[in-house]
Amino acid sequence: MGVVNVTPDSFSDGGVNFEPSTAVASARRMLAEGAAIVDVGGESTRPESEGVSAEEELRRVVPVLEGLQGEVPVSIDTSKAAVALRALELGAELVNDVTALRSDPELGGVVAESGAYLCLMHMQGEPRTMQADPHYEDVVSEVAAFLEERLAFAVSEGVSEEHVCIDPGIGFGKTVEHNFELIRRLDELTALGRPVVIGFSRKRSLGRLLGDPDATTGSVAASVGAAVAAYERGATILRAHDVLEHVEALTAARAALT
Ligand code: HH2
Numbered sequence: 001m002g003v004v005n006v007t008p009d010s011f012s013d014g015g016v017n018f019e020p021s022t023a024v025a026s027a028r029r030m031l032a033e034g035a036a037i038v039d040v041g042g043e044s045t046r047p048e049s050e051g052v053s054a055e056e057e058l059r060r061v062v063p064v065l066e067g068l069q070g071e072v073p074v075s076i077d078t079s080k081a082a083v084a085l086r087a088l089e090l091g092a093e094l095v096n097d098v099t100a101l102r103s104d105p106e107l108g109g110v111v112a113e114s115g116a117y118l119c120l121m122h123m124q125g126e127p128r129t130m131q132a133d134p135h136y137e138d139v140v141s142e143v144a145a146f147l148e149e150r151l152a153f154a155v156s157e158g159v160s161e162e163h164v165c166i167d168p169g170i171g172f173g174k175t176v177e178h179n180f181e182l183i184r185r186l187d188e189l190t191a192l193g194r195p196v197v198i199g200f201s202r203k204r205s206l207g208r209l210l211g212d213p214d215a216t217t218g219s220v221a222a223s224v225g226a227a228v229a230a231y232e233r234g235a236t237i238l239r240a241h242d243v244l245e246h247v248e249a250l251t252a253a254r255a256a257l258t
Helices: 019-032 052-068 081-089 107-114 139-156 176-182 203-207 220-232 242-256
Strands: 004-005 040-041 074-079 096-099 119-120 166-167
Touching: 004 019, 019 040, 019 052, 019 096, 019 107, 019 242, 040 052, 052 074, 074 107, 081 096, 081 107, 096 107, 107 139, 119 176, 139 166, 139 176, 166 220, 176 220, 220 242
Parallel strands: 004 040, 040 074, 074 096, 096 119, 119 166
Antiparallel strands: none
């Protein structure tokens, strides 16, 4: 899953794809590099971010979706029903909700009605404060229980279980150790029976692991290493900004492992 953030302030690619024509070109390039789907988002959820209105999100993503229609499989990274609805009308196939249907009561119905795919992600707290003091008794069992409950909720809203993928939310209310423990014990999430999405790409935990306590991003090499480890532990979808590097590494890993 390639990442195209149509935002001025995303943590690693803010501003890069803010121009619709640049975002469309990036998405097309990612498809050519081997991405199966491109995740288009109009709101940053980086630590400390404040969020934007549905109108602003639509202003950002609609021109990009119009530019891509029919050419590139698209996932819409949004928590808002109004944005998802418009994106689905413009051909998006998957709704990626980092709040797992907790922020907009209309979103489950919109996804169910459209027959689209849905990604449910775990987050402790909210972006503005989530990295202040993440705390768990056992991060993996708590994330697994949350995702199981959210999966049941999505199904109760009419979303087909076969259309749901789950994501532990790397970096969303988690310390460096929490993030790596989730990868180490990924089998406890794959046991829920749905495809697992991992988005470790460029996240600050990678920079902090490598010795910079104030890092706000991680390197491409560290991202690829984490993605390959997640793949080896059973992840199905790897969300990545640097698609070519991930596709090459994952192709080699798959040849070695299967
Ligand atoms: N991470 C980000 C955004 N959306 N969705 C899923 N399912 N999983 C993730 O790990 C995930 C996500 C944050 O990364 P990015 O989109 O690059 O940054 P920002 O939120 O600052 O736009």
